[in-house]
Every structure is written in structure tokens, then in C-alpha cells.
Amino acid sequence: MRHDWIADILAVIDSGSFARAAELRNITQSAFTRRIDAIEAQLGGPLFDRRRRPVALLPAARTLERSLRTAMQVQSGLLQEAAEVASGSGSITLACQHAISATVSPGIVRALSGAGLEPVRIRSGNRDECLVMLLSGAADLVISYAVRDTGPETGGFEERCIGHDRLMPVAHPGLSRRPDGRLSVVAYPADVFFGGLVAELWLDLPEGVLLHRRAETALTLAAYRYAVEGLAVAWLPEALVAEDIRVGRLHRVADAGPDLALEIRMIRLAGGGRERARRGWDVILDAGGPVSERLP
Numbered sequence: 368m369r370h371d372w373i374a375d376i377l378a379v380i381d382s383g384s385f386a387r388a389a390e391l392r393n394i395t396q397s398a399f400t401r402r403i404d405a406i407e408a409q410l411g412g413p414l415f416d417r418r419r420r421p422v423a424l425l426p427a428a429r430t431l432e433r434s435l436r437t438a439m440q441v442q443s444g445l446l447q448e449a450a451e452v453a454s455g456s457g458s459i460t461l462a463c464q465h466a467i468s469a470t471v472s473p474g475i476v477r478a479l480s481g482a483g484l485e486p487v488r489i490r491s492g493n494r495d496e497c498l499v500m501l502l503s504g505a506a507d508l509v510i511s512y513a514v515r516d517t518g519p520e521t522g523g524f525e526e527r528c529i530g531h532d533r534l535m536p537v538a539h540p541g542l543s544r545r546p547d548g549r550l551s552v553v554a555y556p557a558d559v560f561f562g563g564l565v566a567e568l569w570l571d572l573p574e575g576v577l578l579h580r581r582a583e584t585a586l587t588l589a590a591y592r593y594a595v596e597g598l599a600v601a602w603l604p605e606a607l608v609a610e611d612i613r614v615g616r617l618h619r620v621a622d623a624g625p626d627l628a629l630e631i632r633m634i635r636l637a638g639g640g641r642e643r644a645r646r647g648w649d650v651i652l653d654a655g656g657p658v659s660e661r662l663p
Contacts, residue, residue, distance in 0.1 A: 370442045372406050373435050376414065379403065380432060383421025459647045460488040462497035462506035464560070466587040470606040471510065471530065471631060478654035484647055493585060494560040498524075501636060507644035508635050508651075512560065512604070515628040523637045529651060530631035532604045534564060536623035539597035540615065549579040550623060551599040553590045556583060564627055565602045572624045604629065 378388035389399035407413050414428045424432065459479060463472055468491040476487045490497075490506055500506035501524075512532065544550055555562035562585075569578065581599040584590055587607065594601035595611065600620050611617040633652075639645040 459484045462500040463510045482650040532629045534627040536620040537617045538600040549577045551581040553601040554583040
């Protein structure tokens with residue numbers, strides 16, 4: 368449905384009067400009434416009970432109101448984004464891995480906002496989903512984990528390290544081994560970034576340490592909750608659990624193997640991409656303090 372049709376219909380619903388709705392829509396009442404008549408003609412029937420005061424949707428049409436408001440919100444957002452793209456204004460979209468959205472992104476948002484790049488839109492996903500958003504134009508920059516000292520992505524990307532972290536096994540202090548001596552753990556699926564890393568760590572467990580997979584999730588924040596609730600050991604970024612370790616909600620599980628050093632990398636399309644991507648890239652690299660002081 369056309370954006371202006373939805374706006375006209377909602378104006379009547381909210382005001383309860385064609386006259387007041389016409390004022391909200393900055394049009395004369397007679398012209399507004401003709402527009403409503405035209406909308407109803409196109410839809411094939413009346414929407415409003417004109418005999419009631421205030422004017423209201425007919426019973427058969429009342430179920431449409433929620434959908435109309437949702438559509439209005441979505442369309443308004445799309446129109447705003449399209450206008451910003453067309454005008455080259457300052458909004459920027461970052462695709463971040465889920466854990467990074469909860470830990471590192473506030474400092475980055477602060478730096479970008481301070482440089483006039485607003486609004487800063489954060490889109491979360493796994494690493495592959497973030498790269499797809501970058502390639503499709505749905506994101507300007509990606510903020511993602513990578514194994515320290517590994518090479519950059521191939522296929523037309525440019526990367527810079529903007530911070531460091533480490534993946535570590537943590538659990539609630541009250542978690543004990545199973546009766547058979549195994550450690551209950553949270554696994555990640557093999558097709559997500561942390562899944563491959565943790566699977567490699569499990570190949571190098573200390574002698575005698577056996578694992579029991581109690582749960583599996585692709586979401587780092589879900590694994591975090593399982594650890595806090597005392598369900599299992601979870602391998603999580605230190606930036607996500609540092610405060611929990613400090614206050615005793617979690618502790619590092621010493622016999623679950625070594626930590627894995629990680630880098631936090633910013634990724635863009637080779638050549639810099641759109642102007643706002645180039646600006647955001649420079650702001651994050653140049654900000655130093657406002658960003659790095661919040662990185663692990």
C-alpha cells in the first residue's frame with residue numbers, strides 16, 4: 368500500500384475526524400475527503416464508519432490498524448534511509464558479530480557520533496552474515512573477530528586491527544563435573560566462526576579432560592547466559608565476561624585448556640566503498656582513545 372495512503376488512514380484513526388485529519392495532513396477537508404474516497408474505491412470498499420463520532424474504522428477493517436502502523440514505521444524508515452543515501456548525509460551502518468555488538472560497539476558508536484556520523488546503525492549477525500551485508504551494500508563496515516596473526520579476508524576486502532581479545536572457557540563457580548567426570552559444555556555449530564575455533568581448542572585439551580555437550584547455540588550471548596546460569600562451561604570473549612569474572616559470577620575453568628588470542632578487525636570493501644564508509648573508517652582509526660579504551 369502506498370505510503371501516503373497509510374498516512375491518510377492513520378490520520379483519521381488518530382484524530383477521529385476528517386477535518387482534523389486534513390489539518391494533520393496539511394490539506395483542505397474537501398480535498399482530503401476526496402483522497403479517502405479514492406483510497407476506498409481502489410481498495411474496493413469503505414474503511415470508515417462515517418456515521419460515528421468520532422469517525423472510526425468499520426469492524427471488518429479494525430484488524431488492519433496494527434498492520435498499518437507497522438507498515439508506516441517500516442516505510443518511513445526506508446524512506447529516511449533512501450533520502451540519506453541520495454543526499455550523502457552522515458548515517459552509517461556497521462555489521463558486527465553478536466558479542467561485539469554487546470561489548471565493543473558502544474565506544475565505536477560514541478566516536479562516530481562525535482564525528483557527525485549519525486545515526487549509527489548496528490546490525491548483528493555471525494561473521495559470514497556480516498560479510499554478506501557488506502558485499503550487498505546493507506552495511507558500510509564490518510567489525511569482526513579474527514584469530515590473531517592470521518591473514519586478511521580475500522575477495523576484495525581491506526582490514527585493520529582495532530583491538531584485541533581472547534576466547535576463554537568460563538563457568539559459574541558452582542558448576543561441578545558430571546558423575547562420570549566429564550565437563551558439561553556449550554558447543555557452537557561447526558558452520559559458525561566460534562564453532563570452528565572451539566572445535567580446534569577441544570583437540571588440544573589437557574590429558575584426561577572429557578567433555579559432555581549439554582547444549583549447542585550459534586549465539587554467543589546465549590552461550591553466555593548458559594554459563595551464568597550454571598548450565599555448562601562456555602568459551603566466550605574476555606570482553607564479554609570480564610566484569611562477571613571480577614565480581615565472581617563466572618570464573619575461568621583452568622582445566623579446560625588454553626585461551627585463544629583474537630583480534631578485533633574492521634573490514635571494508637577494497638577501494639574504500641561509499642563516502643560514509645571511508646569517513647567512518649578514518650574516524651575509527653583516528654579516534655584511538657574513545658574507541659581503544661573500551662576495547663579489551
